[in-house]
Amino acid sequence: MTALPPAGTSWREYGLCAQTDPELFWPEKGSSTAEARKICTACEVRLECLEYALTHGEPGVWGGTSENQRKAIRKARRRPAAA
Ligand code: SF4
Known part of the structure; x- marks a missing residue:
């Protein structure tokens, strides 16, 4: 279990x-x-992080995903649940 961040701090x-190298996260x-x-x-x-990116x-x-993976997640979330 991870401790909650102290008040006033951000998950970021x-x-x-x-x-690490920020360029890895912004690939061409x-x-x-x-x-x-x-x-x-890890x-x-x-x-x-993932929820932030999905929302914004x-x-x-x-959050461990590429733009295309998040596009697929957003699309799946928009799908109505099966009855
Ligand atoms: S999940 Fe990945 S992109 Fe998000 S804060 Fe952690 S290392 Fe950075």
Whole structure:
């Protein structure tokens, strides 16, 4: 179990990407996102990051997903639940 961040801090301050090469998370079109997504798997704020990117339509790698993966998640969430 992870401790909650102290009041007044943001989940962003806990992101592992802040300790690595930021360019990995903003790859040029057609470049691999695998290395950045691998870093995200060990990040304790991955879910917060993913929800932020889904809500705000951010480009790049967020929450362990590529832009195309988030597009698929948003599309799946819009689908009505099966009866
Ligand atoms: S999940 Fe990935 S992109 Fe999001 S804060 Fe963590 S390392 Fe950065």
